Amino acid sequence: MRRADATLGGMTDTRRRYIPPAGHVRLRLTVSWDGAAYAGWQSQASVPSVQDTLQGAFQHLTSAVFRPVAAGRTDAGVHAEAMPVHMDVPESFGVPLPRLAQALNAHLPPTLAVLDAEETPSGFHARFSCAERRYVYRVLRTPQRRPLWEGRALHVRGELDVGAMNAAAASLIGTHDFAAFATQEDRQTVRELRGLTVKPVGEIWEIHVAGQSFLRHMVRGLVGTLLLVGAGKLEANAVTEILASRQRSQAGANVPAHGLYFSGASYGGQGRG
Structure with missing residues (x-):
């Protein structure tokens, strides 16, 4: 396999530490999975993770690979x-x-798939080179549950005011201290929220969230708070007071994980989004 160029245009000295070990090339994959089957991305003892499952598929093809x-x-x-x-x-x-992709998928369970694969410049880093991450939270808006959406969207029977939800969402966009929406976070809590929009699409409402990085459970806390606004249990203008309070108890509860999807990422000048 041809080795990718070791430099990126404008790559800083800091990024040089992201290059692969000598004698290796860096591949970029796009991966999709059903979260119900995994204890998250990160490798954990005694429970299935996406990271371990993907590495296991690679090890059917070569034993000399690093952690994805x-x-x-x-x-x-x-x-x-x-x-x-x-x-x-x-x-x-x-x-x-x-x-x-086809070779890896032959060794992966139905809950996990590699969509594509390409060689990438060696200074590319999936995590640290990322300029923006995007999530979608899906809400099923029907009087009765839908079995085909079970485990894929949060079922909400009551009425929701999309205008009030979007008004509240707009007031949260920007660079703020989001401690009120994070769970057990020990990092600094200032983040830039670049997008937060509620989009009704038939029976499924989508809440789109974008930013460079997020705090622990921040997206789920934001969605839980917007749902309180939509249900009329919280005024739209109250979210700015919640934000300023920095108190997790003031915001809405974290919504369940099964409605949340990592929908994509962008890398600026380092290739496709």
């Missing part, structure tokens, strides 16, 4: 539609890239 690295470390039960992942493999790796 994803753009985001999703929690247990969270789905992924298009998660960028990088993996370092030996230069002698013999599977042609056009056949790699």
